[in-house]
Amino acid sequence: MTGALRRALVDDRDGPLPAMLVxxxxxxxxxxxxxxxxxxxxxxxxxxxxxxxxxxxxxxxxGSIVSPVVAVAGFVVGAVIGARIVRRPGSHRGLAVRDIAVFKALLAVPVTIVVVVAADPLPPVTRLVVTALLAASMGGQLALIRALKVPDLLTAVLTLTTIGILTEHGTGRHDPSVVRRGLALLAFVAGVVAGALLCRLVAPGAALALGLAIIVGVGVSSHAVGRAEAPWTAPR
Known part of the structure; x- marks a missing residue:
């Protein structure tokens, strides 16, 4: 099982990208x-x-019309910007992850600070601004996922991953692809539970601080592999 877990997170095709996407x-x-x-x-x-x-x-x-419109608009803007960013590193997928992590951090830092210092509950205008910036961050992330083409790791769309868990069993439960799908689902559930607990027991700013820590971790990791010239760095 240890070998399957390692291959689910780091493999020849995609190098360390699966671990970052989890x-x-x-x-x-x-x-x-x-x-x-x-x-x-x-x-x-x-x-x-x-x-x-x-x-x-x-x-x-x-329900409100304004809030979903703001979220969708922010997501679209972030996706357009993200698509431009992922083309900048040329042929290196690790650098694409790093640059998107920088983009996400530039949005996450002010958002986290604002939410931490603002009154609870957040004022309506603040909620809309935070929604737009978080959605833009996730739009950039999904543009990255589209460019990387790492199987079973779509980060925000778990439907196909769940179908894969139910219908595609590979060579058994120790198959790296099976393990990867399970890791993706567990990671998402863990994120939801952690975010909800922090919001409920601490404050929304604590949940966003956790998100910022994840972004920084991914950014540092992707920068560390940015000098690699292995086959996995080439676009798919």
Whole structure:
């Protein structure tokens, strides 16, 4: 099992990228839990949910129109910026992760500070600004995922990963691909639980501080492998 776990996190095709993306999967769980509990009951990672909320509001069945629109708009802007960023490092996928981590940190640092120092509950305008910036961060992350093409690690979209767990068993439960799918699901659930507990028992700023720590960890790790010229660094 130890060998399968290692190969699920670091392999010949994608090098250390799977391990970093498992961390970003946990991040997605943290920020979605925080946005649902402490902002305007919207998603900042699972953007499809916001489209559902928007449709419900437009149908007059309840809910805010402004909050999901802000979240979707922030996500779109972040995805466009992220797509430009991931093309900058040229052919090195590790550098693409590093640059997106820098982009995310530039958004996460002021957001975390604002949420920590602001009154609880957050004022409406502050909630909208925080929602937009968190959604932009996750849009950039999903642009990175689109560029990296690492199997089973979509970080914020767990539906296909869950279907893989249910229907594709590989060579058994020790198959690295099976282990990777399980790790992704566990990481997301752990992120949701951690984010919810921190919001409920400490403060929303504590949950966002955890998210910032994950971003910094991924950024440092990706910078450390940025000088590698192994086959996994080439685009897919």
């Amino acid at each position: 961390a970003l999967t946990m991040l997605a769980g943290v920020v979605d839990a925080t946005s649902i509990l402490a902002l305007d009951h919207v998603f900042v990672a699972a953007v499809t949910g916001n489209i559902v909320f928007l449709g419900i509001a437009l149908a007059g069945a309840g």
